[in-house]
Amino acid sequence: MAYKVLLNEDEIPRQWYNLAADLPHPPLPPLGPDGNPIGPEALAPVFPMNLIEQEVSSERWIDIPQEILEILYRWRPSPLHRAVHLEKALGTPAKIYYKNESVSPAGSHKPNTAVPQAWYNKQFGIKKLTTETGAGQWGSALSFACSLLGLECKVFMVRISFDQKPFRKVMMETWGGTCIASPSTETQAGRDVLAQFPDTPGSLGIAISEAIEAAVTDATGQTRYSLGSVLNHVMLHQTIIGLEAKKQLEKAGEKKVDVVIACAGGGSNFAGLAFPFVNDKIHGADIEIIPVEPASCPTMTKAPYAYDHGDLARMTPLLAMHTLGHAFIPPPIHAGGLRYHGMAPLVSRAIVEGLVRPESIQQLECYEAAITFARTEGIIVAPETSHAVASAIRAARQAKEEGKEKVILFGLSGHGLMDLLGYQKYLAGQLTNHELSTADMAKSLNAIKDFPKIPA
Amino acid sequence: MAYKVLLNEDEIPRQWYNLAADLPHPPLPPLGPDGNPIGPEALAPVFPMNLIEQEVSSERWIDIPQEILEILYRWRPSPLHRAVHLEKALGTPAKIYYKNESVSPAGSHKPNTAVPQAWYNKQFGIKKLTTETGAGQWGSALSFACSLLGLECKVFMVRISFDQKPFRKVMMETWGGTCIASPSTETQAGRDVLAQFPDTPGSLGIAISEAIEAAVTDATGQTRYSLGSVLNHVMLHQTIIGLEAKKQLEKAGEKKVDVVIACAGGGSNFAGLAFPFVNDKIHGADIEIIPVEPASCPTMTKAPYAYDHGDLARMTPLLAMHTLGHAFIPPPIHAGGLRYHGMAPLVSRAIVEGLVRPESIQQLECYEAAITFARTEGIIVAPETSHAVASAIRAARQAKEEGKEKVILFGLSGHGLMDLLGYQKYLAGQLTNHELSTADMAKSLNAIKDFPKIPA
Numbered sequence: 073m074a075y076k077v078l079l080n081e082d083e084i085p086r087q088w089y090n091l092a093a094d095l096p097h098p099p100l101p102p103l104g105p106d107g108n109p110i111g112p113e114a115l116a117p118v119f120p121m122n123l124i125e126q127e128v129s130s131e132r133w134i135d136i137p138q139e140i141l142e143i144l145y146r147w148r149p150s151p152l153h154r155a156v157h158l159e160k161a162l163g164t165p166a167k168i169y170y171k172n173e174s175v176s177p178a179g180s181h182k183p184n185t186a187v188p189q190a191w192y193n194k195q196f197g198i199k200k201l202t203t204e205t206g207a208g209q210w211g212s213a214l215s216f217a218c219s220l221l222g223l224e225c226k227v228f229m230v231r232i233s234f235d236q237k238p239f240r241k242v243m244m245e246t247w248g249g250t251c252i253a254s255p256s257t258e259t260q261a262g263r264d265v266l267a268q269f270p271d272t273p274g275s276l277g278i279a280i281s282e283a284i285e286a287a288v289t290d291a292t293g294q295t296r297y298s299l300g301s302v303l304n305h306v307m308l309h310q311t312i313i314g315l316e317a318k319k320q321l322e323k324a325g326e327k328k329v330d331v332v333i334a335c336a337g338g339g340s341n342f343a344g345l346a347f348p349f350v351n352d353k354i355h356g357a358d359i360e361i362i363p364v365e366p367a368s369c370p371t372m373t374k375a376p377y378a379y380d381h382g383d384l385a386r387m388t389p390l391l392a393m394h395t396l397g398h399a400f401i402p403p404p405i406h407a408g409g410l411r412y413h414g415m416a417p418l419v420s421r422a423i424v425e426g427l428v429r430p431e432s433i434q435q436l437e438c439y440e441a442a443i444t445f446a447r448t449e450g451i452i453v454a455p456e457t458s459h460a461v462a463s464a465i466r467a468a469r470q471a472k473e474e475g476k477e478k479v480i481l482f483g484l485s486g487h488g489l490m491d492l493l494g495y496q497k498y499l500a501g502q503l504t505n506h507e508l509s510t511a512d513m514a515k516s517l518n519a520i521k522d523f524p525k526i527p528a
Numbered sequence: 529m530a531y532k533v534l535l536n537e538d539e540i541p542r543q544w545y546n547l548a549a550d551l552p553h554p555p556l557p558p559l560g561p562d563g564n565p566i567g568p569e570a571l572a573p574v575f576p577m578n579l580i581e582q583e584v585s586s587e588r589w590i591d592i593p594q595e596i597l598e599i600l601y602r603w604r605p606s607p608l609h610r611a612v613h614l615e616k617a618l619g620t621p622a623k624i625y626y627k628n629e630s631v632s633p634a635g636s637h638k639p640n641t642a643v644p645q646a647w648y649n650k651q652f653g654i655k656k657l658t659t660e661t662g663a664g665q666w667g668s669a670l671s672f673a674c675s676l677l678g679l680e681c682k683v684f685m686v687r688i689s690f691d692q693k694p695f696r697k698v699m700m701e702t703w704g705g706t707c708i709a710s711p712s713t714e715t716q717a718g719r720d721v722l723a724q725f726p727d728t729p730g731s732l733g734i735a736i737s738e739a740i741e742a743a744v745t746d747a748t749g750q751t752r753y754s755l756g757s758v759l760n761h762v763m764l765h766q767t768i769i770g771l772e773a774k775k776q777l778e779k780a781g782e783k784k785v786d787v788v789i790a791c792a793g794g795g796s797n798f799a800g801l802a803f804p805f806v807n808d809k810i811h812g813a814d815i816e817i818i819p820v821e822p823a824s825c826p827t828m829t830k831a832p833y834a835y836d837h838g839d840l841a842r843m844t845p846l847l848a849m850h851t852l853g854h855a856f857i858p859p860p861i862h863a864g865g866l867r868y869h870g871m872a873p874l875v876s877r878a879i880v881e882g883l884v885r886p887e888s889i890q891q892l893e894c895y896e897a898a899i900t901f902a903r904t905e906g907i908i909v910a911p912e913t914s915h916a917v918a919s920a921i922r923a924a925r926q927a928k929e930e931g932k933e934k935v936i937l938f939g940l941s942g943h944g945l946m947d948l949l950g951y952q953k954y955l956a957g958q959l960t961n962h963e964l965s966t967a968d969m970a971k972s973l974n975a976i977k978d979f980p981k982i983p984a
Contacts (some may be wrong), residue, residue, distance in 0.1 A: 078534050145531035146609070146906050153602070157676070175631055178574050178907040219903045220613070240947040246951050247692065320740035396817065423940050446674045448700050449603050450633040489945050494696040 075156060077115050079319040081147035085315035086136055086385055089416055090306045091347045093132035094354050099304070100526065103379060103391035107524045110389050117288045118297045120196035123189065126305040134308060136188075143187050147164055147176045148312070151482075152320035153318040159468070164484030166471035166478040168231025168464055169324070170209040171345060171432040174451065178243075180211030180299055181341050185309035187300045190217040192373040202286045204254065204279030206239030207233055207408025209454070209486060210300030215249030218449060227253035228262075228282045232273035233408055240490060252475070254279040261285050261385040269396040269430035275401055276412050278491050281385030302382060302391070302416045310344025317481060318348055326479050329359060331467045334483035336363035336372065337409040337458040339416030347418075350427050362467075363430040364459040366438075368506035369402040371395065371415045372430035372511060379523045382414060385481045392526055393420040396508075397516040403506035405435050406494030413516075431463055434505040438462045442488070454486035455494045531612060535605035541771035542592055544764045547874055548745060549588035555760070555877050556982065559835060563980045566845050573744045574753045576652035579645065582761040587851050590764060592644075599643050599676055603632045604768070608776035609940075613904040614875035615924070622927035622934045624920055625780070627773045627801060628657035629941050630907065634699075636942030637797050638669030638756055641765035645754045646673040655750040656680035658742045659734030660710065663689055663864025664696030665910070665942060666756030671705030684718075684738045685712035686939045688729035689864055696946060710735040717841040724746040731857055731867050737841030738979060757794025758838060758847070758872045766800025773937060774804055780936050787923045788941035791915040792819035792828065792886070793865040795872030801939040803874075806883050815885040818923075820876060820915040825858040827851065828879055835979045838870060848982055849876040852964075853972040859962035861891050863911040863944045869972075873981035885971050889921055891963040894918045895951030896956040898944070907937075910942035911950045 094100055101109035119127070142321035152340050155168040166255045193201060211227035218225035220355045227244055234253040235503075241251040243439030254274050255262035259321060261281040264399055265272060272278075275419065287297035299306060321329055332349045336342035342363040365372050371394045380395040382388035393414045400413035415423075422428045438455070441462035452460060464482040471478040488495065497503050541665075548555055557565035566578045575583070582590060641773035649657060657679055661667030667683035673945035675679035681701055690697065690709040697707040709731050711718035721728060736755070743753035748776035751979055755762060757898040788805045792798035799818040809815050821828050827850045837849040838844035847869045854870035871879075876886045894911070902908045909917060922937040927934040944951065953959045 074537050075598070078536065080534065081532065122625055142531070177908065216906060220906060239945075239952070240946040242952045242955070243908065243945070244909055245955050246899060246948075248903055287865070327733075333880050351767065443702060450672060450676060452633065452699065452702055489695075492698040496698040498696070499701050504906070 073154070074324065075463070077152040077324045079316060081145050081317060084141060084149050084311055088135040088136060089311040089315060089348050089351065090129060090132055090308055091422070092129050094351050095421055096354070096425055098130070099417055100392035102391050103524055104389055109287060114389070118284060120193050120198055120296055122192045122196055123305050127303055137191065140188050140191050141461065142465060149174050149316045152317055155449050156322070156444060158254040161444065161448045162465065163466050164468040164472040165475065166468045166480050168468055169479070170322065170484045171313055171481065173313060173483065174487035176207070178213040178216045180209045180213065180454065181310060181313060182210050183216055184312055184344065185300065185340065186213040186217035187315060188309045190214070190221045190223055192221060193296055194221050197294065198223070198296045200226065200290070200297045202226045202297045203276060203300065204228045204281040204283045205229050206276045206306070207413060208490065209409055210238055210356060211251060212240060212243045212272045214298055214300065215244040215247040218249060218498050219247035219317060222375055225249035226278040226286065227251045228256065230274040230276060230279050232350050236493060237490065241280055254282050256282060258282070259285040260356065270375060275384065277384030280383035281387050284383065284387045301340040302414065304418055306340045307343035307347065307416055307418050310340045313483065314348035317345060321481065323501045329364065329481050329489060330478040331360045331480045333362045333460050333463045333467065333480065334343065335410060335456050335485060336365055336415065336419060337456060338412050338414070341421035341483060341485040343416060345393055345420055346428065347421060350422055353427055353510060355520055362463055363428055364463045365430065365432050365465045366407055366459065367412050367432045367434045368405050368408050368508055369396070369415065370432045373432040373466070374508065375419055376517065377424055378526060380414060380520050385448060390418050390523060393417045395520065396424065396513060397519045399519050400516040405506055406491065409456040410459065433459055433462045434507070435503055436505050437496065439503065442466050451484065452488045452495070453484060455491050456487040457485045460485070465525055529610070530780065531610055533608040533780045535772060535775060537601050539775060540597060540600070540605050541768050543589040543769060544592060544808065545767040545804050546585060546588055546590060546764055546926050547878070548586050548760060550807050551808060551811070552696045552881055555873055556848035558847050559980055560845055569669065569846070576649050576654055576752055578648045578834070579761050582764055583759055590984040593787070594649065596644050596647050597606060600640070605633050608773055608780070610780070611905050614901060615905045617900065618924050618928065620924040620928040620934065622924045622936050624924055625777065625935070625937045626642040626940045627769055627937065629769060629939065632941035632944065634669040634672045635946065636665045636669065636910065637766060637769060637800060638666050638769055639672055640800065641756065641762045641796065642669040642673035644765045646670070646677045646679055647753055651676050652678060656682065656746070656750060657754045658682045658739040658789060659754045660684045660732060662686050662732045664693055664946065665851065665865055667705070667707060668696060668699045669755055669863070670756065671700040671703040674705060675703035681705035682742065683707045684712065684735040686730040686735050687864045688709055690844045692949060693946065710738050712738060714738070715741040724788065732842065733797065733840030733854055736839035736849070737843050740839065740843045746792070746934045751866060751916055757796040757871065762796045762876055763799035763803065763872055763874050766796045767803050770802060770804035773801060777937065784935060785816065785937050786934040787936045788885070789818045789916050789919045789923065789936065791821060791866060791912050791941060792821055792871065793912060793950055794868050794877060795875035797939060797941040799872060799875055802884065806878055809883055818919055819884055819886045820913065820919045821886065821888050822863055822866050823859050823888045823890045824861050824964055825867050826888045826964055827869065830964065833876055833880055834976060834982060836870060836976050846979060847873050849873045850879065851976065852969060853975045855975050856859045856904055856972040862947065863915065865912040866915065889915055890963070891959055895950065895959065897921050907940065908944045909940060910944040912949050913941045916941070
């Protein structure tokens with residue numbers, strides 16, 4: 073038995089998989105300010121046209137350019153591990169596999185889309201990208217990608233994370249990027265928030281507004297915005313994870329996988345691992361597919377499927393998605409990448425269609441799982457990833473109760489070496505659980521009550 | 529052409545290589561307090577007998593137990609990368625390869641010996657290990673290994689690093705280890721230093737004294753000490769790096785390697801990559817083999833080959849090695865792992881025999897090289913590793929001047945994600961070079977002037 077299943081570079085997938093082509097109902101279009109569907113040209117000030125084409129594509133398979141593969145080869149294909157030591161510790165008959173995205177130089181799955189986004193922008197003649205980052209994984213990944221492709225990169229980082237994690241900024245700067253705290257005085261959106269709330273900790277919604285504004289108001293016309301999750305083309309780029317994992321499970325001799333698990337904040341990590349398996353499910357396979365979120369930010373498990381903006385300043389089109397309302401500010405849990413108010417339209421659609429079954433887990437169970445994982449498998453996972461670990465442990469325990477030799481696959485989306493503050497607090501007994509109350513959710517959803525409704 | 533050369537688990541080396549078997553002259557024995565060579569039994573309070581046997585072994589090949597391989601499979605064999613993007617940036621005809629040890633869960637090469645040391649101690653009935661750590665790489669690695677094998681682990685961490693890098697402690701604790709600042713009040717050695725210098729930043733020499741004392745004075749008799757470098761058995765365990773690299777270069781179609789480079793603090797990273805190539809050189813191969821050290825701590829390039837203690841409190845036997853004197857306190861450069869006063873006896877012997885050619889490089893050139901590497905190859909390397917990168921860039925530029933298509937291999941001993949403070953200061957222009965003056969070296973060497981001399 074192999075502990076790791078590797079693929080050689082010539083075994084890397086050469087096409088991305090587009091779930092939009094296989095969904096029973098096509099995804100709903102984004103709406104403009106007038107409530108009517110927007111065309112691709114409306115997105116042109118924000119994204120380059122080659123990425124917009126991917127965003128609206130209904131092609132099932134999209135070729136990955138050779139030059140992009142040659143950049144991804146720095147760390148891809150990533151390893152698939154068998155978690156033998158965790159299995160033993162749990163005494164489960166289940167076989168647990170994990171796909172390890174922590175081996176990228178930026179430490180997470182994020183470069184899988186940062187590299188293609190930077191590449192397509194460069195092809196289109198763009199010189200500079202702007203973006204936002206919460207926990208810092210995405211800002212690091214885009215700085216990394218821009219560095220390798222010779223683009224400028226400017227990152228608006230949510231202030232509370234900017235202050236708590238000064239070394240994320242150093243990472244970005246080492247790769248030549250610029251990182252400033254959001255809200256900043258550099259944009260109208262930032263100045264408006266600061267005027268009203270000078271001591272605000274910031275939020276991803278505000279930072280997105282700032283990054284879009286900085287891109288569309290750049291006088292050179294050679295700056296665009298880049299988003300690390302939520303959008304269709306981001307989901308697309310990440311499917312390389314699941315496509316590799318399928319090949320690796322086959323190499324390991326697994327004819328069937330029973331449970332696929334990944335954490336979901338904006339949805340790209342989950343989509344990347346799971347969508348190729350959702351395709352199998354659409355075509356009849358019996359697989360349980362679980363996106364996991366924090367109980368404190370229950371976008372998928374409690375919030376409605378509705379039209380909403382992706383950002384606080386309402387600069388984005390209205391997207392059909394599960395949403396807690398664009399002004400939602402989650403409690404201060406340590407999984408910064410899982411604190412977004414919305415969920416990717418494609419993931420939301422898969423939930424509505426009953427193809428995937430979301431789960432929410434409390435913070436303390438996640439850290440307990442992460443400690444178990446570190447002391448058996450050895451890897452210290454990101455706080456986001458700990459949600460997938462906790463869910464995989466639940467599934468393995470259930471298999472034990474049922475006496476079934478299930479095959480469980482989960483996504484190890486990143487390592488936690490830049491996010492040890494949460495571990496420190498957990499080990500010191502200073503963390504608590506957070507659960508969003510129905511009243512607070514209703515209050516937050518009030519902001520979208522007059523928005524266009526999704527047709528039944 | 530492949531960007532990475534991978535080995536499958538069944539291609540992992542099944543024996544370690546012992547350079548002592550091939551050196552033209554046998555290594556000199558350690559001496560006891562009376563100036564006479566000590567026997568293995570003198571080390572028994574400090575190390576388990578199975579490791580002492582490895583320490584004094586003259587066998588060329590030593591089998592790696594299957595159970596150890598099964599732990600190493602979590603990340604080994606590690607990848608060999610071709611630094612195509614760096615080559616392009618330098619415009620060199622040289623081919624640059626690097627062996628990537630940053631993929632271990634602890635982020636460096638250190639687990640290659642931490643795992644076997646913990647395993648042999650456990651076999652011998654030991655329940656707890658003590659050790660010291662400077663920058664934190666070794667303490668993290670031993671905590672990691674003890675966690676996987678169910679041993680207790682106690683780490684004495686040099687105070688200045690303990691204060692500057694609080695998250696190293698969190699890493700160790702996540703793996704169940706204990707980490708305290710050294711000097712501490714827990715040992716006589718620590719109390720003595722604190723009485724004289726209450727505000728001391730600590731040093732590796734003091735921390736080693738504390739860790740040895742804590743092991744040998746433990747009343748249960750089930751505690752031993754573990755050292756992360758310097759000793760013969762540590763060099764031995766690390767040779768898995770170079771043995772893998774040789775197989776990988778062969779797979780890549782390279783019939784010959786011209787230059788092998790690795791940084792050297794205590795010597796184990798260098799020995800691990802280089803000793804299998806030193807063997808080739810002894811048997812006639814034309815290879816330049818370069819251990820690299822900081823100009824501020826020029827153990828190999830300026831210090832004498834002499835008998836000295838490994839620690840400040842003079843608890844260790846006298847070892848024949850290049851040494852700056854056991855009381856040497858180096859300037860505050862950021863490569864914490866390269867600030868040790870001595871050099872492994874086996875590496876020192878290879879220098880004396882003319883088999884390897886040490887090089888020293890200044891701090892600023894190292895960080896400049898690390899930035900170039902991050903922006904081409906993508907990986908942010910450890911400050912220690914930056915010395916190897918700088919030397920590889922020198923060698924590649926020389927190949928360009930000479931118009932020769934050389935094959936250069938260097939060791940990427942670890943990533944720098946836990947050591948970004950140095951990058952921050954470098955990027956802010958706050959770092960300077962440090963070079964040890966002849967007068968300061970003479971002062972430091974005064975402490976060993978009356979020690980037994982090495983026979984000519």
